[in-house]
Amino acid sequence: MPTLFPALALLAYLIATCAIVLRLFHPAGPNFKWVFSAATAAVVLHMFALVGAIFTAEGQNFSLQNVSSLICWLITLSFTLISLRAPAILLLPLVYGFAALLMLVTLLVPEAVQIQHIVQNPGLLIHIVLAVIAYVVLSMATLYSIQVAYISYKLKHKDFSGVSRFLPPLMQAEKLQFRLLAVGTFTLVIALITGIPYTTNWLEHKSLLSSLALVIFMVLCWGHARLGWRGKTAISLTLTGTTLLTLAYFGSRFVKEVLLGRF
The missing domain is CATH 1.20.120 (Four Helix Bundle (Hemerythrin (Met), subunit A))
Known part of the structure; x- marks a missing residue:
């Protein structure tokens, strides 16, 4: 069934x-x-x-x-x-x-x-697991950045009614957002390193977009730690990096399996 x-x-x-x-x-x-x-x-x-x-x-x-x-x-x-x-x-x-x-x-x-049969290739299995974990954690950081933006909006307009009463404090949500971002970025670094033996062309859009996403996340982590970046800057960069990472993997898979598969 x-x-x-x-x-x-x-x-x-x-x-x-x-x-x-x-x-x-x-x-x-x-x-x-x-x-x-x-x-x-x-x-x-x-x-x-x-x-x-x-x-x-x-x-x-x-x-x-x-x-x-x-x-x-x-x-x-x-x-x-x-x-x-x-x-x-x-x-x-x-x-x-x-x-x-x-x-x-x-x-x-x-x-x-x-x-x-990836179980027969431990190196590839490790790369795939790390890549999936990195994407999941960074996606969670993106969702938390959206929540941070909503909480900030409510605080600026002094609106504490309805759903606002069940939201976490801004600093708590923002702290968790950047913790997830740091963990996801580190995991993405390791994932790309373990994927080097299986990469034949770094100019291929999957590798290129993944690398660009990593650069954006690393710049954001550095900017937050050194320059105190937060708010709209952090949200924009997080959304941009996650979008590139999504296109890097799902874009190529969608074209190959869905669009080309139909023909």
Whole structure:
């Protein structure tokens, strides 16, 4: 039953999203027991769906759809765990809503087969794992930068009503944003270094865009540490770097597997 787990995960993600959105501006706020119960069920079901889709009898299926689902699952799991300690009420509907959309795509779009035996190549496996971790952490830093921008806007307009009461303090959110940025940048450095033996052309758009993204993240980390960069500058550079990193990987995979695959 290949569609059972994605269908149940989709339902659980939708319940978690609605449990937040429908009570976002309620005086008592969302019912967090409902939210985290549904989110936990969704994450577990999503994991079962991933295991069945990626690990096949023929090898590991790392199609664009499966890799996107894996990254989405890691981000969802991370935000669910982090939100238990640091409020992320503004970001959870975005994360769970996107995960639900991806589960819907999994149900509607036929799976593209791309079998690989990367377990037989430990170096390549390490590179892929580091690259995925770097992308997940930097994506989380990007989402937190959006939250920081929203909190800053609310503080400037002295609006502390509704959802604002459930947001973390600005300094706490900003501190977590730059911690994630530093960890993600360091992991991306290691990922690119471990990928050198498998890179034949550094001018290829995947390698070039990844390197440009790394430069932007490193400049931002340096600017924050030395010059105190924050606010709009940090948000703009973070969004730019993450966009380049997204194009570096998903852009080429989309063209090869989706556009060219149809012809």
